Amino acid sequence: MWVGPGTPDCPGAGWRPASDDLTRGAGYITSIVAASKLHKVIVVTSDSMVQMTDDIFPQNQQPVVWTDINDGNLPTGRVFSSVAVNPSDPNTLYLGVMGFGTGYGTGLGHVFKGVRTGSSFKWTNISGNLADVPVNSILVDSVAPDHIYVATDAGVWVTTDGGSNWDRYGEGLPHSAVVQLKMSTKVPRQLVAATHGRGAWVISPLE
Numbered sequence: 001m002w003v004g005p006g007t008p009d010c011p012g013a014g015w016r017p018a019s020d021d022l023t024r025g026a027g028y029i030t031s032i033v034a035a036s037k038l039h040k041v042i043v044v045t046s047d048s049m050v051q052m053t054d055d056i057f058p059q060n061q062q063p064v065v066w067t068d069i070n071d072g073n074l075p076t077g078r079v080f081s082s083v084a085v086n087p088s089d090p091n092t093l094y095l096g097v098m099g100f101g102t103g104y105g106t107g108l109g110h111v112f113k114g115v116r117t118g119s120s121f122k123w124t125n126i127s128g129n130l131a132d133v134p135v136n137s138i139l140v141d142s143v144a145p146d147h148i149y150v151a152t153d154a155g156v157w158v159t160t161d162g163g164s165n166w167d168r169y170g171e172g173l174p175h176s177a178v179v180q181l182k183m184s185t186k187v188p189r190q191l192v193a194a195t196h197g198r199g200a201w202v203i204s205p206l207e
Contacts, residue, residue, distance in 0.1 A: 018064045019043075022051050031082045035090040042069075042093060044080035050095060050114075069121040074112060075099070081135060087142040091116035094148060095123070096135035110135040111150060111163060126163025139181040139191075144207035149191065151178035156193055158206065169206075174198040 022029060027047030034041045034056070041056045043049075043066075051066045074080075075097055082096035093114040101108070109125035110133070130150070137151035149158045149169065156178055158169040176198040183205065184190045190202045 018056065019051075019053075019066055022066060023047050023049055030080060031096075033083050033085055035085045038090055040085075040090060042083050042085070044083045044095065046079045048074065048076050048078055048080055050074065050080060050083065067119070069114065071121060071123055073123040073125075075109060079134075082138045084138040084140045084148075086140055086145050088145045093121065094126075094138050094140060096138045096150060098134035098136070100134070101132055110152075111138070111148075113163065126159070128159065128164045128166050130157055130159075130163075130166040134177075136178065137180045139183055141183065141205055141207060142185075143189070143205075147206050149181055149205075151181045151193060153177040156181065156191075160206065170203040173201055 022043050023045045024047045027045045027049065029043055030046050031044050032041065039056045040052065040054050042052045049068065050070050052069050053064050053066045055064060074095070079098040080095060081098045084094045086092035095112040095114065097110045097112065109127040110130055111127050112123045113126045114121040114123045131152065131154050133153040135150045135152050139149045141147040146162065147158060147160050148163070149156060155173050156169045157166045159166045173193065174195060177196040178193045179196050180194040182192045184192065189205055191205045192200055192202050194200045
């Protein structure tokens, strides 16, 4: 991973390494998220790693310290596709996992919630009744943080009760995997779903 402050005239100037290899040695980074207004950055990888740092400073020339925050309750041998931070609580994370059932690797579940306890995180499977399909992206609504949306190979799903119950969200999406979700901040707000080969689609969020 690289970081750089840049300048107004050259936003990409000043890039430098911010980590060594954050994978197990044979994977790649699949998602990076930064907690708003903090120096916290979380990285997940294709080989089941989730690492965090609290000291990302663009002007800091010292080595960045990363911590493996997997407590052993996350699946192994699976691609961790996405990670999101609860906008109202930066010590709460949500992790998306790809794969089907126990076809490879170990451990069930496609969505996990991590809550910071001291210097570590406790991870809990909140997949509930979510379909057994890969989760490709996670989005937590900044207006209603209890509304968690996931992009899957079987459309968009949402939970409003912390993951006990999941429901398909919206109609009209083509029969294609949804690979990314974004939420506009302007009024009227829109939830944007990018599909695999079938374009991007919009819908109003629940709230």
